[in-house]
Amino acid sequence: MxxxxxxxxxxxxxxxxxxxxxxxxxxxxxxxxxxxxxxxxxxxxxxxxxxxxxxxxxxxxxxxxxxxxxxxxxxxxxxxxxxxxxxxxxxxxxxxxxxxxxxxxxxxxxxxxxxxxxxxxxxxxxxxxxxxxxxxxxxxxxxxxxxxxxxxxxxxxxxxxLALSAEFTGNEQRLARETGRHLALALGSVFIGALIAVPLGIAATRHRRTERPIFLIASTIETVPSLALFGLIIAPLAALSFAYPALRELGIRGVGAAPALIALILYSLLPIVHNTYAGLKQVSPAALDAGRGMGMSNRQLSWRVEYPLAIPLIGEGIRTATIQSVGNTAVAALIGAGGLGHFIFQGLGQAAPDLILLGALSVIALALVLDTVARSAIKMLTPRGLRREGD
Amino acid sequence: MILMEELTKRYGESLAVDTLSVEVAAGEVCVLIGPSGCGKTTTLRMINRLVEPSEGRIFINGEDTRKRPPELLRRSIGYAIQSVGLFPHMTVEQNISVVPSILGWDRSRISNRVHELLLLVGLDPAGYTHKYPTQLSGGEAQRVGVARALAADPPILLMDEPFGAVDPLTRERLQQQFLSIQKELRKTVVLVTHDLDEAVRLADRIAVMRAGKLVQFDTPERLLASPTDAFVRSFVGADRALKRISRVPVTSMMQPVKTLVRSGDTLSGDVSQVPRFAWVTDADGRLLGWLDTAQSRSPDSVFEIDAAQVEYLTVPDSASARDALSRMLGQGVRSIPVIDESRRLLGEVTLRSIEEVTAE
The missing domain is CATH 1.20.1440 (de novo design (two linked rop proteins))
Structure with a gap:
């Protein structure tokens, strides 16, 4: 054969x-x-x-x-x-x-x-x-x-x-801590981003006039290089935290996790908005007409038909945003947010290639693991009738 | 039951529906038909307020449809469309259960209803309740769509080209199913189609529309016999006679026959009374075949009609005059026997009797 x-x-x-x-x-x-x-x-x-x-x-x-x-x-x-x-x-x-x-x-x-x-x-x-x-x-x-x-x-x-191992054994504890920080930043930003982006995507499908501005803003954010976006947020955030000491108590300062989180949230918006929009648009118009014709209210139609049918695409959007976030978080170490990028930049500073490798490989491994987890989650959440053969 | 009064729908400058007034009686099948763009689908969708009329009103059982919120109105009206629109993420059972569950029926009542409806549309419940729409063929999906429309037992059913998306053989079977369901349930049905044969087959009355206006509203017989103007005449087509006789059941025009009876080896009956080619039955009246009495009077010479030939040498009592004509022409004979399910001979249809019916 x-x-x-x-x-x-x-x-x-x-x-x-x-x-x-x-x-x-x-x-x-x-x-x-x-x-x-x-x-x-x-x-x-x-x-x-x-x-x-x-x-x-x-x-x-x-x-x-x-x-x-x-x-x-x-x-x-x-x-x-x-x-x-x-x-x-x-x-x-x-x-x-x-x-x-x-x-x-x-x-x-x-x-x-x-x-x-x-x-x-x-x-x-x-x-x-x-x-x-x-x-x-x-x-x-x-x-x-x-x-x-x-x-x-x-x-x-x-x-x-191997030098890689040497670097590893020298940094085990720090590695564990930074992995935790990295996860918190990456996942936290996607979570908050989804809370904002999914409703925005829904709004874009329902109200024609909001479609253009929403996509315009999200796309523009996406084109700004990560370091630049971090930089853009640092100054106003620093000013804010200077003006309101309460913020400083909470740990929100010009540098550190706060600006990184804000930037990461902004980055996660586009993939999620885009996929939410696409997911809702691809719902069969015949199903929607039948649903409306049989007497479903708008709310029932949305929750019982549209949203379930859009889950696979929305899930993909969140998955994409997560992987993207893991990558962007690596840069956040440069502004003091921590994360696995720490090793990359330290390695760069010390001209120690294996330290760079340690950081880079860790980020890659983290991305792969999260990708696998996300795929399984999407498969589990996809309604039975929509799963393709062999899934 | 459904009264449409001076219905008008305007889109910008153009009139999709123009002062349409139609009354559909309870238990009646009213078919809206006309060329593309005549406004028949728009009219249908105004009944359940998927489209709001620009002018005019619709009364259902005397109540203005604008009185209630549209969702509530629609839950008492069944709606079946050409593309069916089954929910892909729900099983057949869940699809059918949608309206009943919105109405708050309890679980056991709903599942009994689903079972009952699947049987009604000719699908085996055990095999179909757990299937998903992607696993269904076109005909099966259409049937589930109809079952779903009937789920909450609405008095009114709206159908938009429900049998359009399947092959002709399946379409005929679905139409047959529809007729038997309608005979049992007697719903008030408004059905949109562009297929005149379908309209003639299913309708109690047909509303012919053109450019938003109602042109003729009559029974199929009267529509075919007396089209009101040139448009309807050309719409109905030149072979209206054939269409007409498709509505005449053979049982209404068959003639009684004298037969010969064969029991065992003997052939009894008055040979002088039967035609040259006489039908031969058994003692219970079941058709066995025919005998050329000029050639022989012996029981052995009876030309037997076996199971394979029954279909085209006879017509069942459920058939129409058109089926009888078709078979006679196909076999090159001038008469054909009418039999019931147990093959009992009920009567005979001749070419002459068909001519008489058409001439009316």
């Missing part, structure tokens, strides 16, 4: 994987600020491992060029799921070996090869899994093997010598 396996992406992935063999795998520096030395694959791993990795990529390349069959998809998925943890393990072990005799301040960072092969492995894994859509159980297992193994290896200490 022919599977619509997009093996061209797998081929691309395998080529990237092969290319990564030639790139530097680690960068070793005697201290955080010193010039780094690039280490190739052969410097990182022993010959056997190096040959194994190379061989695996070649096999992946070969498989990706063959016609797409179910066996092929399984094989590619397994190989991809193997190569991801294997790459990281190799780098981790290599770092441990290279730093064995080095002073404590020495750092071994992941090189371009590792990033490239992680991306390559992800391509291979993901596309081969998409060809296995009709086997949800196997698919889920294969999808979780790689992150599961990586997590396990991490807990067993395989990555301890």
């Amino acid at each position: 022919e599977y619509p396996g997009p093996s061209r992406v797998a081929t691309l992935g395998s080529l990237m994987g092969v290319a990564s063999l030639a790139l530097p795998w680690l960068t070793v520096r005697s201290s955080r600020l010193a010039e780094g030395e690039s280490i190739s694959l052969l410097g990182t791993a022993n010959t056997l491992t190096a040959v194994l990795i190379a061989a695996l990529w070649v096999v992946v390349l070969a498989l990706s060029l063959r016609p797409a069959t179910r066996m092929n998809a399984y094989a590619l998925a397994c190989l991809g799921a193997t190569l991801l943890p294997l790459t990281l393990l190799t780098a981790g072990m290599g770092a441990e070996r290279l730093l064995a005799d080095a002073p404590a301040v020495a750092r071994a960072s992941l090189g371009g090869a590792v990033w490239l092969s992680l991306l390559a492995g992800y391509f291979v894994l993901h596309t081969s899994l998409s060809a296995l859509k009709d086997r949800p159980c196997a698919r889920r297992v294969l999808m979780l093997i790689a992150p599961g193994l990586i997590l396990l290896l991490g807990l067993l200490g395989a990555f301890e010598s």
Whole structure:
């Protein structure tokens, strides 16, 4: 049976994987600020491992060029799921070996090869899994093997010598605290934003004259770069808190969480207003006519027919706003609001690339988790009759 | 029951409906028909105030429809539209339950009503109550729409091209269903259609409209026999005779026949009284076939009509003169027997009798 396996992406992935063999795998520096030395694959791993990795990529390349069959998809998925943890393990072990005799301040960072092969492995894994859509159980297992193994290896200490881990262990407590702040800002702003934006979206559908101004304002806000918007809010807010000491008691000052929250709320308006509007507009006019004709009042029509039918799109709008918010909150650290951006900017200030990486990866991980949670929530809230097949 | 008095609807400069006055009696099916843009749908929607008249009034049972808030008015009027408009996020049961639950019926009363209505429209409750609209075919959705309109047992039913969106075969079945439901429930129905055959089939009286004005309001028979002006004549079409006889039941014009009876091996009956091609029945009067008496008088020579041939060599008693004519022409015969459900011979229709009916 022919599977619509997009093996061209797998081929691309395998080529990237092969290319990564030639790139530097680690960068070793005697201290955080010193010039780094690039280490190739052969410097990182022993010959056997190096040959194994190379061989695996070649096999992946070969498989990706063959016609797409179910066996092929399984094989590619397994190989991809193997190569991801294997790459990281190799780098981790290599770092441990290279730093064995080095002073404590020495750092071994992941090189371009590792990033490239992680991306390559992800391509291979993901596309081969998409060809296995009709086997949800196997698919889920294969999808979780790689992150599961990586997590396990991490807990067993395989990555301890990597600079990233060093940064992590040095900042564990702060990381937890800033994650909490980040979540509070991102989620809090979307929540308040939704409370404002959903009624605005409803108003835009009901009253023609409000449609233009609402969208105009929301779109304009969206075009202002985040840092600039933060800046625009700081001055008036500072003036306000200066004039009204009560605000200062509450913790509302010119800088810090307050201006960040306000800006984040403003940013979350457009996706939610837009999707609320679209969600209500796409409700079948026949259903509305029938509803009105059978004697539903406007309120009954809205609550029993329109709003339930608009939930999927409104949910998508809130999900989009949430992911956007997680990203924007990273910038808020610059004005003293805290959040995971703290590590990014500190890393920038100290020229410590792995600290930057720590912050960036945390933000990405947070976004992915919230995205998954949001998707499940939307699915659960969508009325039964509207769920598509396979949802 | 429904009195429309000088109804007018103006949109800017143009008149969608122009001083329309129509009275629909209780239990009557009134069909509004006319070319596109004649105002028939606007008129229908003025009855339940989805459109407010510019001038004129509507009385339902003597009460001006403007007296009550529109929502309350509409809850006592069933409304079924062409695109059905089922709520996609609700099951069939929930869809039908909408108006009863707004009216505050209790749960068991509603679920009994849903069960009863699904049976009425020809859908098996066990199979359909939990389905969602996306899982229904066009014909099934239309039936659910009608069930939903009838849910709170309103005395009046408004229908806007309810059978328009399905294929001809399903449409005919739905029309048949409608007629049998109407026979049982005797609702006051106002139905909009652009299909004259549908109007002739379903209506007690037809209101022909043109450019917002009422042109003729008559029974289908009178409309087809005497169209008032050139427009109606051309609207009704050149084959009005055929349309007319589609309203004449065979039972009203069939003639009694003398038959031969076959019991076992014997053939009894007065051969001198029967025509050359005589119908042969069994002892209970059930039609077995026919015999060419000129050729043979023997029971073995009876040409038997088997189950497969019954449909086109006979007409059921529920058929119209048009069905009989169609079959006679199809078979190249001049007469056709009328039988009941148990195949008992009731009478005969001939080409001559059809000519007589058409000539009236």
